[in-house]
Amino acid sequence: MPTLNWIGKEAVIRHHKEVPFRLLETDEKLSHRDEDGGNLIVQGDNLHALKALLPRYAGKVKCIYIDPPYNTGKEGWVYNDNVNSPEIRQWLEKTVGKEGEDLSRHDKWLCMMYPRLVLLKEFLSEDGAIFVSIDDNELQSLIFLLTELFSTKNYLATFAWKTDGNFDNQAKIKVNHEYIVAFARNSDRFEHPPVVDPSIPDSSKLKRPEIRNTIVKNGPKNPISNIRLPAGFPAGFAEGELSEAEGDWPKFSGRAQIEEGTLSTEVVLSSGWSSKRLLEKFIENKFNPIRDSKNQETRFELMQSGTIEIVKVRDKPSHVVSTLGGFSSTQNMSARLKAMGISFDYPKPVELIQYLISMMGEECLVLDSFAGSGTTGQAVLKQNAEDGGNRKFILVEMDEGISRDITAERVRRAAKGYTTPKGKSVEGLGGGFSYCRLSEEPLFDEFGAIREDVTFAQLAEFVWFAETGTGYTGKGDSPLLGVHGGRAVYLLFNGILGDRRPNGGNILTKPILDELPAHDGNRIIYAAASRLGEATLQRERITFKQTPYAIEV
Ligand SMILES: C[S@@+](CC[C@H](N)C(=O)[O-])C[C@H]1O[C@@H](n2cnc3c(N)ncnc32)[C@H](O)[C@@H]1O
Known part of the structure; x- marks a missing residue:
């Protein structure tokens, strides 16, 4: 498997082991406690914060979402995007040594990300997954890194998120998407996400509680044979007679009458069939539902045209596609944050993160170690309020000002409720968090x-x-x-x-x-x-x- 090399890789490859274990110190004043507890906001460099959290949460996190600096080279944002922040510069100098000064910004980004991703992997449960937001600046490097750490087998997808934002600029090709790269901890244990892409209309058959398909299949693989349906076989309609259309399959002998939703006399149908063995099992089981090879509840119904339909109960509707759209934009989210009294550039839309975390089920611990404005925290509270789930979050933000005045304050307002500058009061989502710092001494x-x-x-x-x-x-x-x-x-x-x-x-x-x-x-x-x-x-x-x-x- 090809791997990625960069200046400084040798120095950071085992660096996570040298990071000392610090303790988490709770600040009661900045915490917003609720009865359930379990949510955490940690202020500190995530390398140290992750090391401090590991003894409590190793193998316990089902969903990691991170939105690290994209390394665009732009300065002057609320946070520093090009990995040149004093903290990271100081860390590189200490970790990579003199060589650190000559690194290109791409080498620096890789040096910064590698040990953090190594630690993040340790948090994932066997059925867990990591989602990483990124754009064209570091997409290739990120995929190389994640493949090296998680292996090709556990690659899930590179979602293209259509950003829906303003891209009125002079670029020859205007970019209106970003990526979310997803890897499972163990793809064999990653389950079908229990969500349906929100762009799918309610009328779609993907949203129906049952999956129906005819088992009349004529072709070389399904030679013609007879099926004997005993009296009492269930029908998909209440009263009437089966009507065999000219030239159509199946052919059936005798009159087949349906009364009160079941066949009143035995009938023999002749056609090519799929799932014939399952149908026979269903008949042997006295028309009670059976389980197919995937353990899905299955039954059969006779339709007015004489066809037989296999009906499977859709346990958990699941339809996730690799393009994500209709989730609003960072500009729109920024405006919504303003209405909460919070100022932050380029926050991810809360709906986008809600969708990602809901892929991992209703009972899960969600970790975001580049928390920024705390969108992940609000997404967890909002998703729980909407579907009654029991998700918890751990957010880590390095910048003290952001962590205290933006991350924690935004999540507090989302939980408690707030009044917009126009005087509209918004009800709280409930929930709370403990606010922690890292101990100075390890x-x-x-x-x-x-x-x-x-x-x-x-x-x-x-x-x-x-x-x-x-x-x-x-x-x-x-x-x-x-x-x-x-x-x-x-x-x-x-x-x-x-x-x-x-x-x-x-x-x-x-x-x-x-x-x-x-x-x-x-x-x-x-x-x-x-x-x-x-x-x-x-x-x-x-x-x-x-x-x-x-x-x-
Ligand atoms: C792109 S922003 C995340 C935005 C977030 N997804 C939102 O919706 O608001 C990245 C954040 O990571 C923080 N950050 C950067 N390096 C970090 C580190 N080493 N440890 C913890 N946080 C870090 C930055 O201060 C910044 O707030």
Whole structure:
């Protein structure tokens, strides 16, 4: 498989591993709490924010949508599009070294994106997918990067989004589309999206709850044969007689009368057929619906013309096409944000993001690590309000001013409701979020020691992630963190068992072992030290791991 090379690639390829784990610090004042909880807005460089979020959310995100800088070379926007922001310049200098100064803006963009995409992939659940907005500036590079990280097999589509905006300019060929590149974490597990492209009219048969097709099929693959329909076979009409049109198939013998929606006497039909075996199964099943090879509910009906129709229940209507249109424009979204009292150039239309996230079902965690004005947050709240779904969002925005005054403020207004400058009041969508920053000091210092102010719950996340590679979902209120692959993982830290014991119960002794919640099987116990001998550890099926040195993520 061809791969993409650029100056600085060597330096960033493993960079995500060197990024220290920071802690998330909640700012209650900027949060807008609701009962359900679970939504997060994180202010900080997403490289650090993603690393901090990983122990909690690895493998738990079903939908990632990102809208990174397109690298157009334009300056002076609310955000800096050409990857030349002081933060990114400083990061490149540190990461790539002297060479970083000579990089072209394309090399810089690739250096910036690579480690972030590596981390983002770790968040996706097996049935999850990532959607990335981009334009012509970096489309090819992006597809190369994503293919290298996700593999060709998991490529889903490059959507062309017709931007519907103003393209009254002097270009020889005027560009009126952008792209959204989509990859699955594992294409075998990516399901048919339960949505129908909104351009499809309601009258379309794609929106009908049933799929109907005749099984009368004449051709070399379907030689003529007889089908015997017993009395009671269901019909697609209430009363009447079957009428065989001259020269038409099927041919049928005798008079076939339909009364109260079923055949009153047996009839034999002759034609070429498809799905004949399924029809026989349906008859054997006394005309009760059966399941086809794709487990779809299936039944058959006799029609007035004598044809038989196979009727399948459309479980989840699904019709997604690779061109996206009719989703409004960034200009229009900007104007709508103004009415919310928010100023941001080029926000994505909320309807576009709603459509993308609704492809991933009603129960999903949505991550956007280039949040900008927070469109993804509003899209999650709005989609939930519209279809009763239970989606949650995590938004990350680097720029402190944007994050506080635009991202969080916009989502707060969308949730609570607001009044437009013209005095029209708009009802809130409900929901809320916690607003977090990243701790200045990482979890481990340069000598590998744990920060003194770390709580049990915070360390539990890291220990669980280090041991299992999955996000920690526990409450952090028990030394037994959970069982993974049959092995129980324990942590003794910060006196989780009470302060009576030596070192606050952080040392594994016999009395402490007796106090631990039981597990019948192998146990991994993280603690500051162990006073148990080798023989006891073996007999008790315990692997002891010393904190902090054995926490290897
Ligand atoms: C194209 S805008 C996203 C617009 C967004 N989709 C919307 O609808 O408003 C990209 C955003 O990513 C932010 N950003 C750029 N680099 C970042 C980084 N390393 N970490 C977090 N955010 C970053 C920028 O500040 C900017 O707000």
